[in-house]
Amino acid sequence: MQTQIAEGVELTTIVSHQFKTNQIIVNFRAPLDRQTITQRALIANLLETSSADYPDQRALAHALATMYGASFGAGVSRKGPTHNLRLSLTVANEQYLATNQPLTHDAIAFLQRIIFKPLVHAGQFDQATFDRQVTNLKAAIKSVADDKQYYAAQQLNAALFSQEPAQQVPSFGTAADLETVDAHELYQYYQDLLQRDQVNIIVVGDIDEDAVLAQWQAAGFEDRFAPRPRPFYQHRNTGHYQEQHEVQTLSQAKLNLGYDLPVFYRGEHYYAALVFNELFGGSPLSKLFMNVREKASLAYYASSALDTFRGVLKVQAGIDGQKHDQVLTIIAEQLTAIQNGDFTDELVDQLKLGLINDFESSLDSQRTFSIQALIDDLTQERVQDADWIERIQAVTRDQIIAVAKLVTLNNGFFLSGEVQHAN
């Protein structure tokens, strides 16, 4: 059931008896803007750890524990040209506990206090809490570089979107931005966000829809003129390959490749692109897995992934640094093989079965419902489960070949250990 609580504020309730918990998501969506990315990430951290009613983490943790260990989190993400700040709270359904505590009601009330009563003094976020969260976010951003696989993926992303700074930086911002932000300015921005962002509230579980609706209607969200942002950002195809090489102290090298692939979520070629990706590097039956990892023993991992909100395809591989050229060649050969139709119908059927298995399996996770509801709202389109399966089954080999021919290698990022010189 979908209801508009105020102009620009939508509530979606989904009744499901499958789960023993109820989940509440509040998503603030804005057009992606380089200037506000870090601010939004910092706000997520502040809301996650403090509020006027729960001034420190212990008070906040106490409130969650009282609700039988409700799980609360705040985070940020990028989807195409949009930025999302999301609060999420999952709480046990009281029918499975020896209690009469109205846990879902309490959980919604808790979230509303978090949103509308932040820990603020004299028109700014509490200074001590603010300082602590700035320090922590800075440390977290710095530490990300220690995860080499993530670091390489991040560098490739920066290279792929060199034309667009907002697409280059991570969704959680940069350490440099944190040097200039202050507690007053950030609170001003939060007020702005509360009044202007498009808001989607999603409640999933064995719930009383009317009670949930009444509780959110009383929350105090104001009307806003929040035109729905464009759902897609179109990557610009450079038409040629450019590789960056970085040397660090490490034993396993990383090779990340970025391709232009102008196929968008549920648009033309979309379902064929899903099957293509499974065939190229998205599954254990894929060309990359079978040939780079298994047959040639060149890599520990080699896989591909689509980003259909930005029109790119990415490959990541963990390899022996000496074998860079060989791996690059063998990956290119796999793409050419698909373009030439070098794959069996039997394999395509198996890949489709795998995709359908993944899709049906995802219906066993409560999160899937809220994530899908947000995407449906962004794209203003809903696809029934049965239709999704039918569209996958209808994909032909010619359509897969057609998608493969749309793929153009643009960027590479190679992270390797020190080069060994033979004496």
Add this chain to the structure above:
Amino acid sequence: MQINRYEQFNEACYQTQLANGLTVTLLPKAGFHKTYATFTTNYGSIDNTFVPAGETDLKRFPDGIAHFLEHKMFEKADHDAFQTFGAYGASANAFTSFTKTSYLFSATQHLRENLETLLDFVQDPYFTSQTVEKEKGIIGQEIEMYDDDPSWRLYFGMIGNLYPNHPLQYDIAGTTDSIAKITADDLYAAYRTFYHPQNMTLFVVGNLDPTEVLGWIEQNQAAKTFADFQPIERKIPATAADGHDIIPYRAIEMPVSRAKSIVGVKGLTPIENGQPALKYRAAVNVLLEMLFGDTSKDYLRLYDQGIIDDTFGYDFELQSGFNFVTFSGETDDPAKFDAAVIDVLENWQAALADQGDLLALVKKEMIGRVVFMANSLEAIANRYDQRLFGSATLFDESAVIEQLTLADINAVAAQLLTSKAISEYQIRPQAKR
């Protein structure tokens, strides 16, 4: 089939032991699309010295052999088991821990075919010297990847401190040198010793009808013959009961941007398998939450002092034959981090005094977590451990937590938190050259 009904959760669990010794547990989940199955042998990375089936003397095998065997199990003469699962739309995987090796799949379709594939590929070993040699490259890459991972190095650094004379200290995958020595004959010897149905369990949870599924499994197993089960003799070195073999402190340098520290506490008292183990694990988890959870006094104090941050975490590992606790986090000052954690550990008595309200709160939280896990087929299956907990499942845990008293928590604290069982390990950023 024995049926355990969990009224509070509206769930039921079906269990039986087949004629060949295999323990089968089935747990239907209404409304779910997927079925998740794990086929597990009580054989892990620490079992590197044992009497091979059909022999009489202990033999030392290369480190990493259980994990190597897990990798090689998928490959057959004319196909790969991954492909067979793929043909039925399932996703398959496997993992090796210190004491177990598990093979698993999840699928929304063709349950019977996938179950038979799981049983058949694990019960049909095929190793040749050629395929064994090829695997060494792939596993070598895996080992190198873990070598670069500071969190992994930190964790194994601590295990090396706590268990310096014990195979726990070795990486589950072994080393490039140790796996180089593995032969096809070694794999067959390990296989014949540990992969007898008597030493294995099958757990299936999700969209299933227990009677129908048991029928399939029985039919599949009845068609196979197995050698008589020879009780397994493994040699796991004893570790000092007074903890004198523990290395109290080590530090290494790595290319990290920020230091990482870990404090470990080794459980010096052996824990009896079965219900006592289930209770012990619950009590230690409650104890740790009371001392270091985000509802504790000390957590907030250390957080506000900047000694710990959101990277702080703790973990209690209880397996058959050993148990230990670790506390880890990133820090600008590892010495200060360690000292603060150890200070809380050594003053547990004051922290627990008159904390009946905190205990009630933490118990509430833990019982809530059981309800959360009841949503996850993977959590339900992976928490099952027949060797350690007998027939208990996730749904038995909330009653155990419910019954814990402050006296129980004090008792496990007194048993576990002794200064002589504590150790420190640090990873410091490499000095700039």
